[in-house]
Amino acid sequence: MKDLKTILENTENLSDYRITEKNTSSYELFFVHRALETVRSTDTTSTRVTVYVDHDGRRGDSSFSVYRSMSEDDIKKKIAQAHDRALLVGNQPYGLPEGGELDEKLPTDLDGYDPATLGSMIADAVYAADDIPGGSINALEIFIYRDTVSVRNSRGVDKKQTTHRVMIEAIPTFTDEVQSVELYEDYRFTRFNAEKLTAEIAEKMREVRDRAAAVKPEGGMTVDVMLRPHEISELVRDLAYDLSYSAAYMHSNLHKAGDDLQTGDGDKLNVTMKAVIEGSERSAFFDEDGTTLTDTVIIKDGVVSGMFGSHRFGQYLGIEKPSGSLSCVSVGAGTLKEGEAGNGAYIDIVSMSGLQLDLYNDYIGGEIRLAYLHDGEKVTPVTGISMSAKLSDVLGSMRLSEKRDVSGSYEGPVRLLMKGVSVL
Numbered sequence: 001m002k003d004l005k006t007i008l009e010n011t012e013n014l015s016d017y018r019i020t021e022k023n024t025s026s027y028e029l030f031f032v033h034r035a036l037e038t039v040r041s042t043d044t045t046s047t048r049v050t051v052y053v054d055h056d057g058r059r060g061d062s063s064f065s066v067y068r069s070m071s072e073d074d075i076k077k078k079i080a081q082a083h084d085r086a087l088l089v090g091n092q093p094y095g096l097p098e099g100g101e102l103d104e105k106l107p108t109d110l111d112g113y114d115p116a117t118l119g120s121m122i123a124d125a126v127y128a129a130d131d132i133p134g135g136s137i138n139a140l141e142i143f144i145y146r147d148t149v150s151v152r153n154s155r156g157v158d159k160k161q162t163t164h165r166v167m168i169e170a171i172p173t174f175t176d177e178v179q180s181v182e183l184y185e186d187y188r189f190t191r192f193n194a195e196k197l198t199a200e201i202a203e204k205m206r207e208v209r210d211r212a213a214a215v216k217p218e219g220g221m222t223v224d225v226m227l228r229p230h231e232i233s234e235l236v237r238d239l240a241y242d243l244s245y246s247a248a249y250m251h252s253n254l255h256k257a258g259d260d261l262q263t264g265d266g267d268k269l270n271v272t273m274k275a276v277i278e279g280s281e282r283s284a285f286f287d288e289d290g291t292t293l294t295d296t297v298i299i300k301d302g303v304v305s306g307m308f309g310s311h312r313f314g315q316y317l318g319i320e321k322p323s324g325s326l327s328c329v330s331v332g333a334g335t336l337k338e339g340e341a342g343n344g345a346y347i348d349i350v351s352m353s354g355l356q357l358d359l360y361n362d363y364i365g366g367e368i369r370l371a372y373l374h375d376g377e378k379v380t381p382v383t384g385i386s387m388s389a390k391l392s393d394v395l396g397s398m399r400l401s402e403k404r405d406v407s408g409s410y411e412g413p414v415r416l417l418m419k420g421v422s423v424l
Contacts, residue, residue, distance in 0.1 A: 004049070004066060004075065005152060011079050015059070016052035016096050018153040020288060021045065024145055027115035031140040034127060041115075051079060052096070053086035060089030094312045095155070097291045102159040106276065106283050108190045110164040115144050118166075118192065125194040126170060129202035132209055134174050137201075138182065141169040157290035165190050165281040170201060172208040181212040183351075188408060191279050207350055210381035211370050217382050217423075224346040225387055225421040227355075233410035234355040235364070236271055236329055242359055243298045245309025249316045254359045255304050262302035264396025266419075270332030271299040273308045273323065274411075282327040282409035287311075291324035302395075331412030334400025341374075341399075341417055347382070348372040357391065364391045368423075389421045 001021055008017045023045045030038040047066040052059060062085035064078045105111070110118065122142050130137050143166065150160040170185040185204045187197070227235070239261070247253040255261065262268060275293035276283040286292050291311040298306045307317075314322025353367040365388035373380045401415040 001047075001150070001152070003072075004047070007072065007075055008049070008051070008079065008154070011076070011083075013053065013083060014051050014079075014154075015054040016154045018050045018052075018096065018151065018290070020048045020050075021150045023148045026146075027119060027144040029119045029123065029140075029142040031123065031137075031142075033136065033138065034130075036123075049079075049082070051082045051086055053083055054093065055087055056090070057093070058090035059093045060086035060091065062086040062089065092316060094315045096153050097155065097157050097289055097311050099156040100159060100290070100292060102161065102285060102292075104160075104285055105162045106164075106190070106285070107278055108164040110144070110166065110190060110192060111146075113192070118144055121192070121194065122166065122168065122197065125197040126168065126201050128198045129205055131202075132174070132205045134176055135205050135209055136173050136175075137170055137205075138173045139169075139171040143167040143169075151286065151288070151290035153290055159286050159290050161285050163190070163281065163283070166192070167281075168197075170204070172201070172204045174205075174209045174212045176212060179212060181208055183208045183211065188281050189279055190281055190283070207370060210372075211383065214370055214381040214383035216384035217373060217380075220422065220424040221345075222420055222422055224341065224344070225418045225423070226341060226346060226348040227416040227418065228349060229405065229407035229410055229412070229414055231349065231352060231355045232331070232412065232416045233329065233407065235357060235416070236269075236331055236410070236412070238357040238359070239269075240271065240273060240298060240308075240329060243304060243307045245307055245313035245317055245319065245322065248307060249313050257304050257306065259304045260302060261299065261304065262395045263392070266395070266397040267334035267336070267400040268302040269299045269395070269400075270297075270301065272297045272330045273326035274328040274330050275324075275326060277328040277330060277406060277409065277411045279406040280328055280409050280411070284327065287325040289324070291322060293324040293326055294321065296323040296326065328409045328411070331400070331404075331410070333402050333404050334413055336399040336401045336413075336415060336417055338401070338403060341415075345373075345375050346417070347387075347421075347423060348374065349387075359391065362391050364389050364394055364418075385423055387421050387423045389418060393420065394418045 025043045028040045050063040052061045062082040147163045168187040173182045274295045296308040308323040310325045311322045350370040356366045367386045373382045397419045399417040400413040
């Protein structure tokens with residue numbers, strides 16, 4: 001890194017530069033059923049250089065990778081090629097983040113464990129949920145990572161952050177005399193909680209069993225529909241992207257500060273884009289530009305209150321202190337109590353092929369792969385159906401659960417109740 005910085009500083013005709021380096025060390029375990037088949041350790045480093053060239057009242061940029069096998073002459077050749085490519089790019093001028101040194105570790109308790117011990121504890125917690133007759137965990141892969149990311153630029157930024165994280169990939173399976181059904185589970189965390197992990201996998205084991213027994217309801221219906229964290233996160237993120245600096249700059253945004261997103265008597269949205277969420281692997285102190293991340297409230301009581309985004313697009317909009325590219329989103333709790341929706345018929349969605357959201361056409365919908373139909377008397381697993389509704393109606397009347405949890409880069413209510421949804 002030091003040699004690369006010296007080469008860049010001594011290269012003529014460059015207006016600015018940025019060096020990004022990421023080192024990832026991993027401890028990986030691969031199980032087939034309950035048998036540990038493979039253990040692997042890796043240690044990889046990737047280095048990326050971006051050069052900036054001001055020309056003809058514009059700013060161009062180009063990036064390239066640097067490998068440890070490259071000589072000084074190889075690097076100089078790559079810089080020259082990137083310089084020439086940057087001359088072909090004509091962006092509106094913008095400056096890079098300036099100054100600031102940092103060397104911090106993101107919140108975690110994973111660094112307190114030996115990787116081999118932690119891997120064994122994770123496997124025990126997962127297989128503790130493998131107790132459903134006819135069910136099994138066909139495959140389990142555990143990845144324990146330590147990531148160290150550093151960003152340096154020509155304007156004095158010199159920042160480093162270290163993340164410890166775990167990713168689990170599991171294949172819960174259910175087999176009977178008729179068929180065998182599999183589900184894919186991708187679970188990530190930065191704090192180890194054996195009971196929570198076992199409960200998560202146990203829920204997936206029940207779901208794969210119910211997926212095998214799921215039926216397609218006859219005819220269509222208009223019914224209340226419950227969303228879970230994955231789909232709630234997709235909904236909120238689509239709303240959030242509409243409030244990004246880049247969307248505003250490109251005039252693709254539908255909403256602006258002061259717009260009321262919710263006209264009705266439902267729970268009001270309170271959304272904050274955050275730098276750090278305890279337990280989320282997407283937490284960060286700075287973004288890829290080296291911009292210090294600043295928590296930003298974008299929706300308060302259902303009304304647009306702010307925007308967020310990168311240093312570059314923030315400058316384009318005249319933002320004095322851009323928030324940086326925030327990846328985590330936090331949603332405030334609502335008033336829906338656990339079990340409150342059980343008084344009437346509703347559908348509790350477990351998984352979808354993907355939530356479809358169209359702000360311009362006021363639409364929300366998607367294909368439902370597995371859900372539970374509650375009719376007031378019994379609960380039936382259902383599949384092969386789809387839902388659709390007016391987004392404005394959903395936002396105006398929706399209820400959010402009092403209970404909140406962390407799922408990936410989302411922190412917020414574990415349920416969102418949509419009223420009067422068309423299901424076919």
